[in-house]
Amino acid sequence: MSALAPTLEAFFTQRLMAQRHASAHTIAAYRDTFRLLLGFIEEQAGKRPAALDIEDLGAARISAFLDHLECSRGNTVRTRNARLAAIHSLLRFAALSETSDNAAYLQ
Numbered sequence: 001m002s003a004l005a006p007t008l009e010a011f012f013t014q015r016l017m018a019q020r021h022a023s024a025h026t027i028a029a030y031r032d033t034f035r036l037l038l039g040f041i042e043e044q045a046g047k048r049p050a051a052l053d054i055e056d057l058g059a060a061r062i063s064a065f066l067d068h069l070e071c072s073r074g075n076t077v078r079t080r081n082a083r084l085a086a087i088h089s090l091l092r093f094a095a096l097s098e099t100s101d102n103a104a105y106l107q
Contacts, residue, residue, distance in 0.1 A: 004052045007094050008034060015093050033086040040065045054094055062087060 016022040016030065038049040041061060066084060069075040075083075 004054050004056070005050065007054060007097070008090070010097070011090050011093050015089075029082065030086045030089075033083045034090070036069070036083070037062075037065055037087065040068055054091075057087070057091065 012027065012030070016027055022030075037057075038052065041052060041056065042048055044064065045056075045061075047056065062084075066080050069080045069083060070077070
């Protein structure tokens with residue numbers, strides 16, 4: 001299992017649900033963002049979601065995903081930016097979790 005899967009799980013359970021008490025709508029929107037992102041990466045890079053690591057979410061790949069949302073899916077800038085906010089939140093969570101020696105979920 002890659003580092004991305006347990007990080008995503010911890011992000012949803014620890015960060016969104018336990019710490020932020022996010023609404024069901026927010027959780028669903030974030031879930032949909034990551035479904036779209038992981039599907040995009042699988043289509044573009046040929047890498048299954050289960051094989052992805054956090055490093056696979058680089059700036060170039062995220063930028064290509066955001067362009068895909070606008071050009072291919074016809075999403076508005078507002079929707080695109082909401083998806084970017086979800087991705088940014090996950091990456092910030094992952095970075096803070098790793099640097100604070102609180103990365104037990106990565107094991």
